[in-house]
Amino acid sequence: xxxxxQTPKFQVLKTGxxxxxxxxxxxxxxxxxxxxxxxxxGLRLIYYxxxxxxxxKGEVPNGYNVSRLNKREFSLRLESAAPSQTSVYFCxxxxxxxxxxxxxxxxxxxxGTRLSVL
Amino acid sequence: xxxxxxxxxxxxxxxxxxVAFNCTYSNSASQSFFWYRQDCRKEPKLLMSVYSSGNxxxxxxxxxxxxxxxISLLIRDSKLSDSATYLxxxxxxxxxxxxxxxGTRLFVKx
Numbered sequence: 001x002x003x004x005x006q007t008p009k010f011q012v013l014k015t016g017x018x019x020x021x022x023x024x025x026x027x028x029x030x031x032x033x034x035x036x037x038x039x040x041x042g043l044r045l046i047y048y049x050x051x052x053x054x055x056x057k058g059e060v061p062n063g064y065n066v067s068r069l070n071k072r073e074f075s076l077r078l079e080s081a082a083p084s085q086t087s088v089y090f091c092x093x094x095x096x097x098x099x100x101x102x103x104x105x106x107x108x109x110x111x112g113t114r115l116s117v118l
Numbered sequence: 119x120x121x122x123x124x125x126x127x128x129x130x131x132x133x134x135x136x137v138a139f140n141c142t143y144s145n146s147a148s149q150s151f152f153w154y155r156q157d158c159r160k161e162p163k164l165l166m167s168v169y170s171s172g173n174x175x176x177x178x179x180x181x182x183x184x185x186x187x188x189i190s191l192l193i194r195d196s197k198l199s200d201s202a203t204y205l206x207x208x209x210x211x212x213x214x215x216x217x218x219x220x221g222t223r224l225f226v227k228x
Contacts, residue, residue: 025178033216035218040126041220042122042205042218042219042220042221043218045216090162105150105209105215105216106152107162108164109163114159
């Protein structure tokens with residue numbers, strides 16, 4: 001059981017280049033997420049997809065687009081990379097358990113993509 | 119003010135020590151609380167959920183204080199393998215907004 005798989009693991013881009021980060025999960029989870037992690041900042045939510053066919057902005061969506069291709073796959077696209085987008089990107093998936101105040105939403109993460117924009 | 123705040127540390131403790139981390143959150147409507155562990159250059163992984171009555175998992179004990187809006191994690195009998203960054207995570211009611219603290223770094227020394 002692979003869990004959450006991200007590709008690529010490392011990438012170096014020049015300013016203005018575009019790229020797509022791929023994410024796939026095999027746990028049949030409905031919800032998927034993209035985060036970025038910067039030193040001293042914690043993980044910040046870029047976009048999420050509550051279920052197949054829906055996507056919503058998170059805390060820091062500017063400069064990114066996403067596609068929920070199917071239930072398994074959720075991709076993140078940088079149309080015109082900027083040095084400020086140098087970061088570690090994590091994809092996650094979750095399935096809510098419980099209801100109301102006991103509801104949990106444990107997230108499982110991929111291994112991350114280390115992106116440098118020069 | 120950050121929505122979830124943690125002391126970044128680092129905490130340097132000898133093997134066998136007891137260490138405690140606190141985390142404060144600003145949204146009183148928050149309903150779900152977790153501690154995640156992140157090893158250097160790895161992804162975060164769930165350590166434990168935090169329940170209102172407090173809960174224990176082996177050497178780890180988590181507490182929630184809703185009135186003061188803080189969460190704590192206590193590690194007893196620290197092992198070298200406990201060295202990691204511990205992330206406090208808070209989720210609001212019903213939605214998908216999950217806020218991660220910046221983490222507390224722990225180094226356990228032989």
